[in-house]
Amino acid sequence: MSITVNNITKTFGKQKALNDVSFSIEKGEIVGFLGPNGAGKSTMMRILTTYYKADQGEAAVNGHDVLTAEKNVQNSVGYLPEHNPLYHEMYVKEYLAFNADVYKTPKTRIEEVIEQTGLSPEAHKKIGQLSKGYKQRVGLAAALLHDPDVLILDEPTTGLDPNQLIEIRKLIRSIGKQKTILLSTHIMKEVEAVCDRVIIINKGKLVADKKLEELREATEQIIEVEFDYRVEEVLLKSLPHVSQIKNTGGFVYEITFSTSEDMRPAVFDFAHDNKLKTLQLSRKNKNLESLFTELTS
Numbered sequence: 001m002s003i004t005v006n007n008i009t010k011t012f013g014k015q016k017a018l019n020d021v022s023f024s025i026e027k028g029e030i031v032g033f034l035g036p037n038g039a040g041k042s043t044m045m046r047i048l049t050t051y052y053k054a055d056q057g058e059a060a061v062n063g064h065d066v067l068t069a070e071k072n073v074q075n076s077v078g079y080l081p082e083h084n085p086l087y088h089e090m091y092v093k094e095y096l097a098f099n100a101d102v103y104k105t106p107k108t109r110i111e112e113v114i115e116q117t118g119l120s121p122e123a124h125k126k127i128g129q130l131s132k133g134y135k136q137r138v139g140l141a142a143a144l145l146h147d148p149d150v151l152i153l154d155e156p157t158t159g160l161d162p163n164q165l166i167e168i169r170k171l172i173r174s175i176g177k178q179k180t181i182l183l184s185t186h187i188m189k190e191v192e193a194v195c196d197r198v199i200i201i202n203k204g205k206l207v208a209d210k211k212l213e214e215l216r217e218a219t220e221q222i223i224e225v226e227f228d229y230r231v232e233e234v235l236l237k238s239l240p241h242v243s244q245i246k247n248t249g250g251f252v253y254e255i256t257f258s259t260s261e262d263m264r265p266a267v268f269d270f271a272h273d274n275k276l277k278t279l280q281l282s283r284k285n286k287n288l289e290s291l292f293t294e295l296t297s
Helices: 041-048 070-076 092-103 108-116 132-144 162-175 188-194 212-216 264-273 288-296
Strands: 003-012 015-025 030-034 056-061 077-080 150-154 180-184 197-202 205-211 221-227 242-249 252-257 278-285
Touching: 003 041, 015 041, 015 056, 015 197, 015 205, 030 041, 030 188, 041 056, 041 150, 041 180, 056 070, 070 077, 077 132, 092 108, 092 132, 108 132, 132 150, 132 162, 162 180, 162 188, 180 188, 188 288, 197 212, 197 288, 205 212, 205 288, 212 288, 221 264, 264 278
Parallel strands: 030 180, 030 197, 077 150, 150 180
Antiparallel strands: 003 015, 003 056, 197 205, 221 252, 221 278, 242 252
């Protein structure tokens, strides 16, 4: 395993930031780490990078215990924190050379990570002259300098415009072919586009750990239908496989079915049999956003 977390608990004063959290990540996985603000994501990432010490539980990166083998963990991890700490008055290569000295990494790695992260067109500039997207690339380059096996990225796409976001997304996917990545973000589409799996925490507790493929092949579906007249819920419950009914306003209903079979024909037949007109009829599979909302509301 690249990352193992067993029963980690961390408290700040009276607030329990993490409460008995356990998960593991295999080598080569790109895992989205989700949760509302204050859920404990950054705290967990800082424990995995040895910045914080857990009050209880155990964690290891590449088989190295975060408490007893800090130096080995730091050599195994590349970390990009949410607020990318850059020296804006330094040139790109100068900054990377400074980081190479810290890690005692050969200077030959500087040109390698510049090319890997697509920094070549801007490598001659001061960091303060760069766009937000290129500043994030500098942070990623610094995290990759010592060639770690694991990358931990905390909100790496915050503040990027759509074009920059697409570029960083491609870069993370490319890096993920060779390394294990734990990626924290608030952007659900980002996770669906980049990650293999999602871990969700809420109020310090793990509430979901799912492969993205499981969500795409979910056996639960939501049919949104608008009739020309109000319908009693008890009547809608006569439909097969119904697990939940929600009136979202007017004559619009969201009907949740616990089956992978497309239930739109059944809803259409229901309307016909009850002399109702269907003004709209659409199917929604349960996606990551709906799962996140359901688990963290």
